[in-house]
Amino acid sequence: MLSKEKLPHETITKLLELAEDLTKHRKLLRLGSFSLTPLNYDEEKEKFFASSSYSPIFTYHNLDISNIPPLLKKVEKKIEKAKIPDDLKQHLFAYLENLQVLYDLKNSIGKNNFYEQAKKLLTWKDISPKQHMFGDIAEHAEKEIFDAHAIKKEFEKTLQEVYGINDFNIVIDDFTHNIISAGYHQVTVGSNVRRHKSNVKRLIIHEIESHILQTYNIRKSSVLADLSLYADSLLHAEGLAVHNEVSTKAINKQTLKMYTLRLEAIKMLDKSFREIFDYLSQHTSPEKAYTMTYRVKRGLRDTSAPGGNPKDGVYMIGYYHIEEFLKNGGKKETLYRTKSPQLTKLLDKYDLLPTSPICLPKFLSL
Numbered sequence: 001m002l003s004k005e006k007l008p009h010e011t012i013t014k015l016l017e018l019a020e021d022l023t024k025h026r027k028l029l030r031l032g033s034f035s036l037t038p039l040n041y042d043e044e045k046e047k048f049f050a051s052s053s054y055s056p057i058f059t060y061h062n063l064d065i066s067n068i069p070p071l072l073k074k075v076e077k078k079i080e081k082a083k084i085p086d087d088l089k090q091h092l093f094a095y096l097e098n099l100q101v102l103y104d105l106k107n108s109i110g111k112n113n114f115y116e117q118a119k120k121l122l123t124w125k126d127i128s129p130k131q132h133m134f135g136d137i138a139e140h141a142e143k144e145i146f147d148a149h150a151i152k153k154e155f156e157k158t159l160q161e162v163y164g165i166n167d168f169n170i171v172i173d174d175f176t177h178n179i180i181s182a183g184y185h186q187v188t189v190g191s192n193v194r195r196h197k198s199n200v201k202r203l204i205i206h207e208i209e210s211h212i213l214q215t216y217n218i219r220k221s222s223v224l225a226d227l228s229l230y231a232d233s234l235l236h237a238e239g240l241a242v243h244n245e246v247s248t249k250a251i252n253k254q255t256l257k258m259y260t261l262r263l264e265a266i267k268m269l270d271k272s273f274r275e276i277f278d279y280l281s282q283h284t285s286p287e288k289a290y291t292m293t294y295r296v297k298r299g300l301r302d303t304s305a306p307g308g309n310p311k312d313g314v315y316m317i318g319y320y321h322i323e324e325f326l327k328n329g330g331k332k333e334t335l336y337r338t339k340s341p342q343l344t345k346l347l348d349k350y351d352l353l354p355t356s357p358i359c360l361p362k363f364l365s366l
Contacts, residue, residue: 004348004349004350004351005085005349005350005351006350006351007084007085007350007351007352011083011084012352014082014083014084015082015084015088015224015352016222016223016224017078018075018078018079018082018092019092019222019223019224019226019227020223021074021075021078022075022092022095022096022099022227023223023226023227025068025071025072025075025099026099026102026226027184028065028068029065029068029099029102029103029106030183031102031105031106032181032183033173033175033176033179033181033188034061034175034176035060035061035063035106035109036060036109036298036299036309037060037175037176037179037298038056038058038059038060038298039058039059039060039061040058040059041058041294044056044057044058045290045294048273048274048277048290049286049290053274054274055272055273055274055302055303055304056273056294056297056303057301057302057303058110058298058300058301058303059110059301060109060110060301063106063107063109065103065106065107068103069100069103072096072099072100072103075096076093076096079092079093079096085350087346087349088346088350091227091343091346092227094229095227095229098121098229098230101117101120101121101230102121102230104117104120105117105118105120105121108299109299110299110300110301111301112301112305114299114300114301114307114309115269115299115300115306115307115308116307118299118307118308118309118310118311119310121230121231122230122231122234122309122310122311122314123231124231124235124310124313124314124317137251137252137253137256144196144197145194145195145196146194146195146196146197146200147193147194148172148189148190148191148192148193148194149172150200151180151189151193151195151200151203152170152171152172152189154200154204155170155187155189155203155204155207155208156170158204158208158209159208159212162362163208163213163359165212165216165359167185168185168186168187168212168216169185169186169187170186170187170189171186171187171188171189172189172190172191173188173189173190173191174191176188176190177190177191177192177193178190178192178193178291179193179295180193180203180207182207182208182211182212182215184215184219187207187208187212198250198252199252199255201250202245202250202251202252202255205241205244205245205248205250205361205363206241206242206244206245207241209244209361209362209363210237210240210241210244210361211237211241213336213359213360213361214237214240214335214336214339216359217336217337217358217359218337218338218339220358220359221337221338221353221354221358222347222352222353222354224347224352224353225337225338225343225347225353226338227338227343228338228339228340228343229340229343232339232340232342232343233339233340234311234314234318235314235317235318235321236318236321236322236335236339236340236341237318237339238314238315238318239314239315239317239318239319239320239321239322240318240322240332240335242259242315242316242318242319242322243319243322243323243326243332244361244363246319247363248363257283257284258284258288258292259315259316259319260316261280261283261284261292262292262295262296262312262313262315262316263312263313263315263316263317264279264280265279265280265292265293265295265296265312266296266308266310266312266313267313269296269306269307269308269310270306270307271306272303272304272305272306273293273294273297273303273304274304276293276296276297277289277290277293280292280293292312295309295311295312296308296309296310296312297309322335325341332364333358333360333364336358336359336360337353337358338353
């Protein structure tokens with residue numbers, strides 16, 4: 001085992017100060033459902049289904065983030081002056097550059113340059129799914145349906161009774177009413193979401209035992225553990241969640257099909273909303289095809305134009321990255337310390353990660 005390089009107390013203090021600044025600004029630039037959900041989602045959906053050729057025209061919240069660039073400039077000067085090891089300084093500069101691109105992307109929501117900005121931030125290697133890598137996938141025939149409130153109750157029960165975690169809120173959202181998303185302090189369940197019982201179990205693995213436990217450990221660790229680069233963070237967070245679904249056999253054929261179709265939709269971003277929908281509706285219901293198409297086109301104003309949001313390709317692509325990481329000797333527990341194996345390695349080099357036990361999903365400790 002390589003010996004760790006111990007940093008002086010004043011260097012660690014400076015690193016923590018810079019990390020606090022960076023993560024504080026990162027939270028202001030969060031690309032959450034609020035900023036990406038159109039104000040006229042329901043109206044445009046109604047127009048879409050009333051026509052055979054219409055592509056939605058979306059409007060979004062007018063977000064004023066003009067105060068961010070001067071704040072980022074101040075942090076840049078602090079990093080330049082800081083006396084810290086070169087590899088740590090390079091990582092901080094890379095994280096800062098991510099924030100600058102993230103600012104440009106958030107500032108472009110609803111504008112013609114959204115897709116160009118998205119491609120600068122969300123860059124992943126193209127992959128082609130191989131069914132055999134998932135093994136045998138179950139197909140569940142069920143009648144019991146959980147509404148958003150029942151899903152909220154199951155999420156809370158898992159967090160509090162299984163893991164003893166009480167500082168995450170599970171929120172029913174009437175605005176982003178068709179999506180479930182995990183954030184830094186809460187999980188949002190869209191008020192229109194409905195899922196079968198087995199799918200709720202899968203969602204617990206994906207949202208609670210993957211995303212929330214990962215975030216919980218990072219929050220209980222050091223602010224330095226929260227410095228994963230944006231695309232890297234998404235890749236390993238969503239990849240871990242899908243890998244956990246597969247390894248616990250919670251994933252079913254319908255969910256695997258959904259992830260596969262999302263990737264196919266990403267590969268069609270040069271097409272209009274209507275063209276992507278027409279393709280997807282050959283393989284799934286019109287309602288699901290619309291939701292998938294909306295997800296890859298959100299961020300655009302005029303969805304008849306090429307482009308969109310490449311984020312949904314990360315589920316399948318991330319799964320393959322986790323597969324490769326584990327095949328090469330990586331440990332899944334590592335992915336619960338930060339959202340990037342590269343960041344974990346860098347921080348561990350300087351003994352900057354706590355060695356105390358972390359909260360892992362029960363299925364990993366069986």
